[in-house]
Amino acid sequence: MKTIGLIVAYDGTPFAGWQRQPDRPTIQGCLEEAVSKINQTPTEVRGASRTDAGVHAEYQIAAFDTERPYDTGRWRIALNATTPPEITVRCAFEAPAGFEPRFESRGKHYRYWLWQNAYLPPFLYHRAAHTRPLDIENMQKAAQYLIGEHDFSSFRAYDCQAKTPVRTITRLDISTPGGPYVFGCHDESALIQIDVEGTAFLKQMVRIIVGTLIEFGLGRNATEMLDVLNGRKRVLAGRTAPADGLTLVRSYSSIDELVRISQ
Amino acid sequence: MKTIGLIVAYDGTPFAGWQRQPDRPTIQGCLEEAVSKINQTPTEVRGASRTDAGVHAEYQIAAFDTERPYDTGRWRIALNATTPPEITVRCAFEAPAGFEPRFESRGKHYRYWLWQNAYLPPFLYHRAAHTRPLDIENMQKAAQYLIGEHDFSSFRAYDCQAKTPVRTITRLDISTPGGPYVFGCHDESALIQIDVEGTAFLKQMVRIIVGTLIEFGLGRNATEMLDVLNGRKRVLAGRTAPADGLTLVRSYSSIDELVRISQ
Numbered sequence: 001m002k003t004i005g006l007i008v009a010y011d012g013t014p015f016a017g018w019q020r021q022p023d024r025p026t027i028q029g030c031l032e033e034a035v036s037k038i039n040q041t042p043t044e045v046r047g048a049s050r051t052d053a054g055v056h057a058e059y060q061i062a063a064f065d066t067e068r069p070y071d072t073g074r075w076r077i078a079l080n081a082t083t084p085p086e087i088t089v090r091c092a093f094e095a096p097a098g099f100e101p102r103f104e105s106r107g108k109h110y111r112y113w114l115w116q117n118a119y120l121p122p123f124l125y126h127r128a129a130h131t132r133p134l135d136i137e138n139m140q141k142a143a144q145y146l147i148g149e150h151d152f153s154s155f156r157a158y159d160c161q162a163k164t165p166v167r168t169i170t171r172l173d174i175s176t177p178g179g180p181y182v183f184g185c186h187d188e189s190a191l192i193q194i195d196v197e198g199t200a201f202l203k204q205m206v207r208i209i210v211g212t213l214i215e216f217g218l219g220r221n222a223t224e225m226l227d228v229l230n231g232r233k234r235v236l237a238g239r240t241a242p243a244d245g246l247t248l249v250r251s252y253s254s255i256d257e258l259v260r261i262s263q
Numbered sequence: 264m265k266t267i268g269l270i271v272a273y274d275g276t277p278f279a280g281w282q283r284q285p286d287r288p289t290i291q292g293c294l295e296e297a298v299s300k301i302n303q304t305p306t307e308v309r310g311a312s313r314t315d316a317g318v319h320a321e322y323q324i325a326a327f328d329t330e331r332p333y334d335t336g337r338w339r340i341a342l343n344a345t346t347p348p349e350i351t352v353r354c355a356f357e358a359p360a361g362f363e364p365r366f367e368s369r370g371k372h373y374r375y376w377l378w379q380n381a382y383l384p385p386f387l388y389h390r391a392a393h394t395r396p397l398d399i400e401n402m403q404k405a406a407q408y409l410i411g412e413h414d415f416s417s418f419r420a421y422d423c424q425a426k427t428p429v430r431t432i433t434r435l436d437i438s439t440p441g442g443p444y445v446f447g448c449h450d451e452s453a454l455i456q457i458d459v460e461g462t463a464f465l466k467q468m469v470r471i472i473v474g475t476l477i478e479f480g481l482g483r484n485a486t487e488m489l490d491v492l493n494g495r496k497r498v499l500a501g502r503t504a505p506a507d508g509l510t511l512v513r514s515y516s517s518i519d520e521l522v523r524i525s526q
Binding site (some may be wrong): 009056057058087088090122123125261 | 273319350351354382388
């Protein structure tokens with residue numbers, strides 16, 4: 001028995017999220033179907049992050065067990081030929097036997113895009129959330145209160161099952177990366193990028209943080225973020241921002257040194 | 264009777280092109296359905312460019328006639344509320360009575376994206392064509408032969424109906440615009456951008472030019488571009504590049520000074 005690890009990227013638009021569901025297309029479901037077909041036996045694919053419906057990923061970690069003697073390059077090619085084009089296996093590698101991506105996670109980097117002009121370029125449709133113009137400096141001030149280890153009860157979905165609401169955010173940057181070449185003739189400061197890194201996240205935590213930061217971008221006093229955090233009630237935070245602006249940029253893991261991505 | 268002009272952007276992915284078809288969704292068809300509904304009478308929408316299935320646009324010009332006394336701002340809002348989210352009306356303006364966008368066209372700017380790495384980021388799925396690594400300098404040398412007024416018979420679709428194959432290309436730039444922020448951790452030189460401007464184009468001309476430039480990127484001698492051009496036969500040029508890498512960035516027109524786009 002071998003365990004094969006995968007680095008997977010996907011456009012989340014057509015999927016009902018990562019997690020397998022009986023009647024809807026999911027990323028885990030598509031990968032399991034492809035692996036099971038090649039493996040010629042029903043095979044579970046385990047993932048590091050259960051991304052929501054519509055969320056994208058550049059670097060999700062997955063793993064499955066197999067008796068086949070195929071080398072990792074063959075797995076990569078066979079899987080890319082079998083999965084839908086919205087899913088790309090960037091790399092396959094030999095992982096320690098029984099490797100569990102969720103338990104071996106060492107941190108995650110999420111990125112959220114907001115577009116603050118009247119006109120959303122079609123290029124960003126399903127990639128960015130559309131907002132009114134925001135005060136970025138005020139958002140940056142409010143964001144500082146969230147960095148570090150805190151009880152994030154205000155920033156978890158009502159049905160979040162995690163045993164503890166304590167999490168650590170190591171980075172929360174709000175920037176306007178521009179991109180006049182990429183976005184054509186449009187105002188390059190219209191794109192706002194929010195980078196969030198931490199060891200682990202609660203259910204919908206990043207989207208609730210973004211939805212709350214939008215309120216501060218619209219004028220809420222930055223120090224009130226402390227009240228939201230300390231109040232420990234979901235109702236104190238902002239709305240859950242739409243899923244399609246969110247990308248899992250990177251999932252860090254104990255086996256990172258085993259991964260060699262060929263560009 | 265008033266004529267309303269529109270500046271329209273769209274994600275071409277879900278459409279069978281600009282031109283109305285009886286049984287398939289098209290951009291013209293969706294706009295006509297929306298205008299006719301608001302106008303309460305069947306209304307034709309005329310466009311400047313008949314983009315192919317899958318081709319995107321940032322700035323297509325369209326027009327229709329109406330007896331309604333609505334102001335242009337109301338038309339813009341009503342149309343954006345009625346068309347699918349993949350179509351955005353960036354601006355509505357009062358055009359000269361009977362304005363015909365096709366006949367008033369003064370030039371077009373198309374952009375094509377190629378991705379030359381092993382791994383196509385999901386973000387660029389439906390936005391860029393995937394190729395092997397290309398020699399950009401050689402492509403630039405070959406491109407020089409196409410600038411100016413020429414008989415472009417080698418670069419037109421077999422069923423192209425244009426009366427003359429003579430067209431003028433004013434710009435043909437091949438660049439690597441980069442974008443490390445936008446494309447995350449990937450090699451920023453992987454994105455190749457081809458900008459083509461001209462007064463008018465033959466059917467599939469830009470896609471055939473791109474498909475031919477790819478052959479030069481793969482090593483064909485740059486001076487052979489002159490043989491392709493002078494041979495005046497479609498078979499001498501390369502394959503038609505896929506539609507989804509192409510965007511109509513801008514359609515120029517005699518009425519450009521009437522257009523005020525609110526960002």
